[in-house]
Amino acid sequence: MTDKSTDGTANAANWRPATQMVHGGTSRSQFGETSEAMFLTQGFVYDSAEAAEARFKGEDEGFIYSRYANPTVDMFEKRMCALEGAEDARATASGMAAVSASLLCQLKAGDHVVSARALFGSCRWVVETLMPQYGIETTLIDGTDLENWQRAVRPNTKVFFLESPTNPTLEVIDIAGVAKIADAIGAKVVVDNVFATPLYQKPLELGAHIVVYSATKHIDGQGRCLGGIVLSSKDWIDGNLHDYFRHTGPSLSPFNAWTLLKGLETLPLRVRQQTESARKIADHLASLNSIKRVIYPGRPDHPQADLVQKQMSGGSTLVAFEIEGGKAAAFAFENALQIIRISNNLGDAKSLITHPATTTHKNLAEEARAELGITDATVRLSIGLEDADDLIADIDRALAAT
Numbered sequence: 001m002t003d004k005s006t007d008g009t010a011n012a013a014n015w016r017p018a019t020q021m022v023h024g025g026t027s028r029s030q031f032g033e034t035s036e037a038m039f040l041t042q043g044f045v046y047d048s049a050e051a052a053e054a055r056f057k058g059e060d061e062g063f064i065y066s067r068y069a070n071p072t073v074d075m076f077e078k079r080m081c082a083l084e085g086a087e088d089a090r091a092t093a094s095g096m097a098a099v100s101a102s103l104l105c106q107l108k109a110g111d112h113v114v115s116a117r118a119l120f121g122s123c124r125w126v127v128e129t130l131m132p133q134y135g136i137e138t139t140l141i142d143g144t145d146l147e148n149w150q151r152a153v154r155p156n157t158k159v160f161f162l163e164s165p166t167n168p169t170l171e172v173i174d175i176a177g178v179a180k181i182a183d184a185i186g187a188k189v190v191v192d193n194v195f196a197t198p199l200y201q202k203p204l205e206l207g208a209h210i211v212v213y214s215a216t217k218h219i220d221g222q223g224r225c226l227g228g229i230v231l232s233s234k235d236w237i238d239g240n241l242h243d244y245f246r247h248t249g250p251s252l253s254p255f256n257a258w259t260l261l262k263g264l265e266t267l268p269l270r271v272r273q274q275t276e277s278a279r280k281i282a283d284h285l286a287s288l289n290s291i292k293r294v295i296y297p298g299r300p301d302h303p304q305a306d307l308v309q310k311q312m313s314g315g316s317t318l319v320a321f322e323i324e325g326g327k328a329a330a331f332a333f334e335n336a337l338q339i340i341r342i343s344n345n346l347g348d349a350k351s352l353i354t355h356p357a358t359t360t361h362k363n364l365a366e367e368a369r370a371e372l373g374i375t376d377a378t379v380r381l382s383i384g385l386e387d388a389d390d391l392i393a394d395i396d397r398a399l400a401a402t
């Protein structure tokens, strides 16, 4: 009889994404459960002192301690590896734990990092404030112009860091172009792929070396738990992240890993539906006089429309736009919405609206916000799973009241 207990690991590389998201990484216990088992355990017991010694020596592959690895977390890591085309991964307690681990584990004092300046607020703090405290030099650039990456290179440049599409103004950066420049100098490219989701963009295929996610967003997709993941080659994980991860402990809880496994099962259905609605809402907003500017990857008026076509296999579940009338109008609009709720989160089943200048990007100086195209009138809309026509009616009602 064939052993089907780990069928989700053995065959996943050959499956299409929707199948990988349901079965990838599945490892069944002796009970043959249908749904993934939740192993809420801190540690593991050994049959003998010799067995414990063998496991610590690495002669036996079993689990040691859930800070290092856990069977439920392992299933989540393997499912994400299959989906991403990565050889190995470490799941983390949040997206920020993934971002900071992916950078700090491979950098030391005296190294130099080039980063796109359009980053989620906390990512920018890690690059701009935290890393220089440890002697790591950083240069922030407009990442949409490939020449800026080349110009920023120094003899000690070790890492290029970017997110694409960016939070919140949905700029798209040429990952393959950046990877080519990095490869020429032996630097590593780390891509925060949160906004694209694992469905629409494959950074490793485009030449990036490390991919990070906040699994808190579309991977959970129902606003329940925090999580993150770093994916790369086995060599890079073994040589950089393995020890950092074990000894600093940003580990994901097995309960959250289980929730994220369940989230992945429905990700393609949710994200495609949310994208379809987002596209409809973006087109509607673009037709209104009260809206100054709409940014939506997938619309022909997106600043990098050609690159979106080349690099991404889908649009976005997010729309950014500017309302005529500045901050007062943006606040009045948000306050008048009834279905869409005000929140800094995204990728949820519930539609959420954010005013980045006063929330997620409030710590940036006004000039830095202006460089990123974040004005007092900019709002970011994360489209949920409600009926798109109800959301359009909510937007129209709120605009009329503004």
Ligand SMILES: Cc1ncc(COP(=O)(O)O)c(C=O)c1O
Pocket: 094, 095, 096, 097, 099, 120, 122, 123, 163, 167, 192, 194, 195, 213, 214, 215, 216, 217, 226, 227, 228
């Ligand atoms: C692009 C991006 N990266 C990283 C994060 C951080 O994720 P988490 O909140 O799970 O730590 C976020 C959160 O909003 C984000 O938007």
